[in-house]
Amino acid sequence: MAAADVHYRFRFGDDSVWECDVTSADGDQPALTDNLPDWTRLGFHQCSHCPLSTEEYRHCPYAVALVEPARATAMRASHEPVTVTVTSRSRTITADTTLQRAMGSLMGLVGPFSGCPVTRILRPMARFHLPLSSPDETLFRTFGTYLLGQYLRQRQGLEGDWQMTSLSQVYSDLRLLNHGMSSRLRASQDEDAGVNSFVLLDLLAADVRYALEEYEGDLDDSFREFLE
Template sequence: MGTMTIRYYFTLPEGVREVFNLQFDAKKLELTGNMPDVMPSWTRLDFHQCPNCPLTPDTHPHCPLAAHLVNIVERFEGLISYSEIQVDIMTAERFITQETTVQRGMSSLMGLLMATSGCPHMAFFKPMARFHLPFASAEETVYRATSMYLLAQYFLHKEGHQADLDLTGLREIYNNIEIVNVAVAKRLRTATEADSAINAIILLDIYTKAIPVVIEESLEEIRYLFAPFFKEAEKRPSKKPTE
């Protein structure tokens, strides 16, 4: 399947430009060639290691997620999170441009880096990384995450596994991601004196906390979108419960 490329172009204050040319293994959906030559101490696996991390220092001396954040953290050192910038993103399918803040631009890129970093907890978001949607709103994120998870259940069902239509597993995934976000924020407080990287993680964590709540409320916020399906279902005879 070859390589997938996504490019981020940041036009910073005073016209300075930072370009991130990201290459992914198109089948594994993992970043390639993004590791720094020298790993900072804050990338060590045992430095603020996530309590739910399944990795060990013997096999992974450095946290793969932290290692993939080094470049963006170092290149944005000193920038204030609320500074206005322009971000241009180029994928194989489209070109997106956005006037935004440093923290929002970093948050969009960091979400992509984290999902494809090799972190076991973030791996569930690889399908969303494949169809990357920069600057997604809260409603778009809910729709994308639940759709992704339910499509995974379809494939599991086709393979003879039990499908989780109650989204219990999705809540568990996001609960684990919340733990990861807290630990990553602790690493970043050591890595940089600027607030932009930490605030970028906080923005991601806002969505992380919100989605389990929306699931608990039976996705009522987006239920109205599916009214035509309910109308069609009403025309069909009701199925009797299986005994």
């Protein structure tokens, strides 16, 4: 599939505008090399399960990808209203929401293509990005993407995880990452928009993991035709 650019445009209540482009490609986002803040160092509040070594990597790739979003929101509160417009190759979506929800949506797209090894598994879903997705939409997209991935694995002669056993560990790792990135941003920002955006991502990750371990029919009604 060809690479696709996703463009986020934030308009704040004071009519100021901040814009961000994310390239949904197979490679990582281009890394900044100059004037990086101290909180982007890999060893600064490094995630407890991070597989990267400070001997090989000077900076956390996810943190580097968040430098500009963090600068844009450093003095803004998470509950501040914002109009966000997201333009991709196939559609444009505009919504009036809070800054933390809009930033959470952006961070969920930036992470997989940042070079972070923990979020890399989310790239297939991020290539078909759905801005501001609800918990039910996230659950649907997560399960659907994972199971389609297992089908494609099987087509390639690899073993398929049809019980989604490994998916629970994936989301456990994502929760640890969300906590670690929150610690980084908490040390860097005067306001809480970035931190609370990761809190929202963590809640979504928690919902997915809970559904895997204690599924209570969340999606049954939407799939009733399959269950007849």
